[in-house]
Structures are given as structure tokens and as C-alpha cells.
Amino acid sequence: MISTQSFKKFKPLIFLAIIFPSLLWSYQFINGSLGVNPIEKLMDNMGKMALRLIVLTLFISSLSEFKNFRFFIEIRRMIGLFAFFYVSCHFLTYIVLDHFFDITFIFKDIIKRPFITFGFLSFVLLIPLVLTSPKKILKKIGYKVWKKIHYLIYSAAILSSVHFYMLVRANKIEPAIYIFLILVLLIYRLYYKIILPRLVR
């Protein structure tokens, strides 16, 4: 069994591994080696990475409840913050590179196109999680309130996976896998946290 303490040593490595793709893609973008439509590619890559990290945090939450995997909780916050980092890169690519600060257009786009509405809402819902991520704030507001706020991750996860699902034209297998995983993790959590305690009582 890996102890939390020894797992901490891997944190810098995990940090590097997760930040690496964003650096690579930025380099490729500048370098002109991100294909013929680099803006689209950059936006897609950042978005997919964000969604994978969101699913990963959910997975870590459920997995770390098991004794043998408790150490995973050590990296949950980092993964969560990285998910927001990638969501921000994705959104910034859309604002700056795709639409070059055409704010009126972007505003209309968010309202008009459901898939963009969903993506935007997901981004907004992640903000309170980021703001309450420092340990100081957790202590200030108390674990119960903190936990309630952080359940927003499930709404954000569903919204962003549906955002992806609606965007894809034909082969919807990849986004469907994310939706499926998120639902499984959500149902598992609901069962253990809400339904089971009531049954036992």
C-alpha cells in the first residue's frame, strides 16, 4: 500500500505531466505545426483535456474513499485546478483566437447556441470551486458548506460533457463515454452518500 506521505513525492511529476500538453500545444501553435486549422485544433485539444481532468477528479473522489487508495485525495485539488486551467485555455482560445474579442458576437453565441450555453455555464460553475480551493477558505467556511459548493463539479461535468456531445457531428462515441462515466460516478456517489445512509438508519 502506498502511503500518503510517499505519494506526495510524486506530486511535482504529476504536475509536470499534466501541464506538459498545454505547453506542447502552445509551442506547436506558434511553430505552425498544429495542422491546417490550428485554432480549431488548439481549442479542441484544450477542451478535451479539461473534460478528461474533470472526469478524473470525480474518479479520484470516489476511489479515495477506499482505504487502499486514500492517498489519491492528495492530488485531487491539483487535478481540479488544472481542469479549470484547461477550461480557461479552451475558453480563451475561443474568445481571443477564434473570435478575436468580438464580444457582441460571443455574447449572442452563448445565448443562442445551446452547446455554447452549456460550455459557458460549466465554466461559470467551476469558478466558486476555484475560489474556495485554498485550505484557508475551507477552514473559514467550514467543511459542510465547502462540500456543498464542491458538489457543483457534478453539474459542471454533466454540462461540459453534453457540450462536447452536442458539438460533435457524427461519431458521438467519445463524448458518450464521458457522459456515461460521469453518470456512473454520480449514481455511485448518490447511492453511498444519500440513499445507503438512510436505508441503514
Added chain:
Amino acid sequence: MKIFSSEITPYKHYINRRKFIKSSLAAGLVLGTSTTIQANHSSNQNIYANQVDENDSLNSFEEITTYNNFYEFGMGKTDPSENSSNFNPKPWSINLEGLINNPQVLDLENLLQKIAIEDRVYRLRCVEAWSMVIPWQGFPLSELIKIADPLSSAKFIQFVTVFRPDEMPGQKRRLLPWPYVEGLRMDEAMHPLTILSTGLYGHDLLNQSGAPLRLVVPWKYGFKSIKSISSIRFVDKQPEATWSMLAPSEYGFYSNVNNFVDHPRWSQGTERRIGEFKRRKTLMFNGYEEEVSHLYSGMDLRKYY
């Protein structure tokens, strides 16, 4: 400009047939001269210069042939260029069938002996809000329609892409209902802008571009320009078209480039020209309004999108 010499396998006599067309089309599209110019098979962009509209510049051969939507070879934009090497477009035959006086199986090589190949520089606007400017070689679809000699009851034409799952890996999966089909109304098909293309930049079409024969309808979204055509059917009713069958609320039968009809996924008001940073305004009928709008006079294009 890279020339993929290994892939240049011109049709016989192509060089002799190929000449710039004497413009019978509206000015602005083809500002051609009447000179017959010997073709050269380089990708020298200058030879197309007099056909490129003022605000456009040609996309490179590499851009045109590495960024494709051709689900028969996979869903990603680079899949068609990466997964199409097993496709064999020669020899090729086309079934002409349906309401015509001359149903037949046409051998493409034979057909091309008889038909003059022209240069056409067209904008291509994808429904996904990106666009390119492409120097095609081909011939008006109307020439083939004349050979088929349709009955007066033939009101529409349906085109069918070849079905060869062994050579087209995308067809092994049910990404779309195969084979891909598309359609045009007879007057759209007869329009002088509508061509069947056999090449671009002076090469035969590469497999990822729809070798050996594809439709090009420049005022419609790119998915109407069906690739690797194996059958052409003349019918009396509006035929099925793959995308409009799959999602009728998103893709209409007509699918004219129309900045006033929005798509749930993509704004059709602007587009990204491949190779450019800032988006451009999308032009009605992709800038071919003058030439084609009469086809739709009296039609509510919001309803018939």
C-alpha cells in the same frame, strides 16, 4: 509548394485537353482570356491568377489535401489523407441510371477522352464555418447530363459515393449510413457553375479529395459536393441526401450557403478562411449570388434551407 510526384498520374492526353476556358460565365468568376494555354502540371499558382477573385487567394495544395471531411476514411480532418492510400480509383466506372434515354455504365477514362477539362477556381465553404479557395479541374455536370439524355420526368439527380469498405476504413464502422448520397435539383445540376471535378492544382484528385470524380457546387455547403461518385440517378422526386436524412433540422436538401439561416452548431454569418487569422463575413450563396439566385426566386430560403 510541394509536388507529390509519386502521386501525379495524369490521365492520358490530359495535357492536350486541358486549357483555360473561354469565359462564358459571369465576370468576376472567370476573367478568362480566349488564349489556349498549354497545361503545365506544376502547382504554379500564377496560372490561376486571372481566375482568383479580388479578395481571395488560393489555398496551398497541402492545405487542400490534408484538411478534409471524408468520413469514408475516418472522422478526423487528417484521417482522409492518412487512411486513403489503399483506395484504388482506377479504373473507374459510373452508372448512369433512372429516368434517362441512355442508361449505361460509363468508363471514366473513355469519357475523359471526349470531354474538355477546364480550370475553375472556386471558394469552398464548409458548413463547419471554414473555407478555402481551390483551383479545380473538371467539366460541367451538364455535359454528362447531355450524355444521359434525361426524360422530361427527371426532376432531380441523386449521386452515390462508391461503397468499398475494404479500401475505405471508415465504411467498416457505422459512422454514417453508407453509401453517402447527395442530390441536386435538375436546374441546379445544369447550372454552368456546377462541375464534376477530376483534379486540382493540375493533379488528378488525390484519394482524400474524392478521386477520381467528385461534384463541386460552389454556392452550397461543402458536404453537397459528394466525392468518389459511382452512380448518378435521375429521379422524379427530391432524393435522399445523407446529412439531411440524419439531421433534417440542421441540414436541408438545398444547403445553399446562407448567412441568414443559422445552424445550431456554427454561426453561418462568418467563416475562417484556412490560413487566415481573422474571420471573414460569409457571403450569400458563397459569393455566387449573382449567378445562382435566380434558381431560387420566389422560394423562402429560410424554409428551404
